[in-house]
Amino acid sequence: MIILDGKKLRDKILADLKIRLDAMPVKPTLAVILVGDDPASEIYVNNKQKTAQNLGINSVVLKYPAQLSENELLEKINELNNDTAVSAILVQLPLPAHIDKNKIINAICPAKDVDGLTAQNLGLLFSGQTPMVFPATPRGILLLLDEYKIEIEGKHVVVIGRSNLVGKPVSQMMLARNATVTTCHSYTKNLADITKSADIVVCAIGEKIITNSMLKSGCVVVDVGISLDSSGKVTGDVEFEGASKIASYITPVPGGVGPMTIAALMLNTVDLLAAQQV
Numbered sequence: 001m002i003i004l005d006g007k008k009l010r011d012k013i014l015a016d017l018k019i020r021l022d023a024m025p026v027k028p029t030l031a032v033i034l035v036g037d038d039p040a041s042e043i044y045v046n047n048k049q050k051t052a053q054n055l056g057i058n059s060v061v062l063k064y065p066a067q068l069s070e071n072e073l074l075e076k077i078n079e080l081n082n083d084t085a086v087s088a089i090l091v092q093l094p095l096p097a098h099i100d101k102n103k104i105i106n107a108i109c110p111a112k113d114v115d116g117l118t119a120q121n122l123g124l125l126f127s128g129q130t131p132m133v134f135p136a137t138p139r140g141i142l143l144l145l146d147e148y149k150i151e152i153e154g155k156h157v158v159v160i161g162r163s164n165l166v167g168k169p170v171s172q173m174m175l176a177r178n179a180t181v182t183t184c185h186s187y188t189k190n191l192a193d194i195t196k197s198a199d200i201v202v203c204a205i206g207e208k209i210i211t212n213s214m215l216k217s218g219c220v221v222v223d224v225g226i227s228l229d230s231s232g233k234v235t236g237d238v239e240f241e242g243a244s245k246i247a248s249y250i251t252p253v254p255g256g257v258g259p260m261t262i263a264a265l266m267l268n269t270v271d272l273l274a275a276q277q278v
Helices: 006-022 039-055 070-081 101-107 119-126 136-147 167-176 191-195 257-276
Strands: 029-035 058-064 088-091 156-160 180-184 200-203 220-223
Touching: 006 039, 006 136, 006 257, 029 039, 029 070, 039 058, 039 257, 058 070, 070 088, 070 101, 088 257, 101 119, 119 167, 136 167, 136 220, 136 257, 156 167, 156 191, 167 180, 167 200, 180 191
Parallel strands: 029 058, 029 088, 156 180, 156 200, 200 220
Antiparallel strands: none
């Protein structure tokens, strides 16, 4: 069994990206909007800002109280869309319940949509075309598989989860690489029968769901989930100890997909500026 080390690859990608950034006469500016005081969101935003600053990317974090109105948020996004100094925009999810997430995401100019989640960018992806950028977590997953020379073409990939953030786009990106993809979710019956036939399992459902008895010997396991168990320990969607005895490759949690998401987000930030300068 080989650990898919997201931290190691992240460091390699960021080192290469810093060289690229140092040669750029104009540096990207990433604007991150944080609404409310969700502790996990604050940690994610701080990590993004720290990474960006270490690379030489201009990072601006705009924090607003949870009571911010939807219209006020739309006005701020419109302001950032029209600000030529801002090359990338990210709205940290989740948003407070009174704000329509889709309306907010789709207000972002697609050319500045660093998460690749606007209807235009996802529409390009799902129609087999190339979006401005690919969603960060799916991009990070494929970069990690490629680094370890894991073959995707012709393989049966089972994706558990159907969110726009991970499940749907990673399924589409695997299809584009000529995999046979089965997408499962919380309503899927006989899940174990499906996962046992998978060459690659990508689990992004947010609960401990995959055990070693559900896996085929020698499969590749990508665990996207992250949560805290009853003891407060960070854990994923896969029972790691058992699965690691069955899988040929597996991502740890933490240290697998999480670092790759940050790396892919930084790549997206630089790619958007490069596209704007063409």
